Amino acid sequence: MKNIFLLLFSSLVLSCNNSKVNAEVSDLEVESKPLHTDTVSTNIKTSQIIVPENVDDKFETFLKYFNEDSTFQISRIDFPLKVKVADSDKNYEMSEEIIQKSGFRKMDFTYDSSSANKEVDSYEQKINIKGNKAIIEVRGIENGIMANFYFEKKKGKWMLVTWEDSST
Structure with missing residues (x-):
């Protein structure tokens, strides 16, 4: 009987934790942004880095x-x-x-x-x-x-x- 109770109690705790995790994952999915790959796009916005005029000296x-x-x-x-x-x-x-x-x-x-x-x-x-x-x-x-x-x-x-x- 004790074993059955422990098994049921464990199942209950785990299922509660799973729904909490699922809720957290759902929240994350709402906040997620598209992944940025390193493929260079042909319509890249203007560079934020200022390249000096003497960049080719060395x-x-x-x-x-x-x-x-x-x-x-x-x-x-x-x-x-x-x-x-x-x-x-x-x-x-x-x-x-x-x-x-x-x-x-x-x-x-x-x-x-x-x-x-x-x-x-x-x-x-x-x-x-x-x-x-x-x-x-x-x-x-x-x-x-x-x-x-x-x-x-x-x-x-x-x-x-x-x-x-x-x-x-």
């Missing part, structure tokens, strides 16, 4: 704004963009892809040196600058990540011109 300065401001980022890419990626369906043979502006996803090359010590997807990133060209090299640590992102200064402005992702 690649590092350019990269800071390229990472932070999606509007600035898409303005520094000539679409359609041709890139090379390892095709897993073809034994990781490199194949060319064309990325349209509408399918572009914002990139962020902000690098924290602790990324090399992560348990999963650890990597190192190096920037090589030679004159009007720069390459951001991303190398995984024992995980198959390997990509190069190529930038070039055209008409005085740094531009992302392509990338090669041979990650496996």
Whole structure:
């Protein structure tokens, strides 16, 4: 009898808690806002970040704004963009892809040196600058990540011109 009482009492308490949780979830759903993805929209509002006139003097300065401001980022890419990626369906043979502006996803090359010590997807990133060209090299640590992102200064402005992702 005691066991039956405990079972009924537990059921009652749990069902009350479930309706409370359901009510809280309903309240949350009413207040929820649409998710923001990192796909760059072609009708983005004016940037809130003020880009300095000398943004292209140093690649590092350019990269800071390229990472932070999606509007600035898409303005520094000539679409359609041709890139090379390892095709897993073809034994990781490199194949060319064309990325349209509408399918572009914002990139962020902000690098924290602790990324090399992560348990999963650890990597190192190096920037090589030679004159009007720069390459951001991303190398995984024992995980198959390997990509190069190529930038070039055209008409005085740094531009992302392509990338090669041979990650496996």
